[in-house]
Amino acid sequence: EIVLTQSPGTLSLSPGDRATLSCRASQSVGSNYLAWYQQKPGQAPRLLIYGASRRASGIPDRFSGSGSGTDFTLTVSRLEPEDFAVYYCQQYGGSPMYTFGQGTKLEIE
């Protein structure tokens, strides 16, 4: 089983700051099947990044993903008020088919 560990657990920043979220896998993630999601309270997750670095449709370009193998990063270049939420990474492959990280809460400082 591939375990995804996200850090930090909570990130306190201000609007306009740059946010860097980490996702580390216990084994190499095949073909960069790594995605990032944003979830706000009471809402479903929203796909931000797929294939480790490709932005999903309609996602602002301040969101970017990078990494390969076991180390992946989600960067938000300049935080907007609506970006404060919980972020999850997710990998596909192996058994179980999908695993999610435990999440990083991005909160206003």
Add this chain to the structure above:
Amino acid sequence: EEQLVESGGGLVKSGESLSLSCLASGFTFSIHTLNWVRQAPGKGLEWVASIASHSSVISYAESLRGRFTISRDNAKNSLYLQMTSVTTDDTGVYFCARIGIYMAYSLDVWGQGTTVTVSS
């Protein structure tokens, strides 16, 4: 608009059964692999099960195998999850989610979720 709408959640007692549904609209349902993902109160996301476009491949989270059954009816644009012998650990919001085509197996469309509460 591409949309998934779940239904069927509610309050059940431990040991009982419950069936969830997910109705799709705005896209060609039959070509997509569909999934169920759940979220316990205040917790993270947990993948539950996946079913390929014509039900040829079905997968479950190991801890749920044997109690949950995923199925679909492409003629009705519907996805289902049959839950049996539920426990309090099954309490949470259940989302259906679509695997995007050529999107590295990411989940690109999600429903709003249906809440399942299991009482002891």
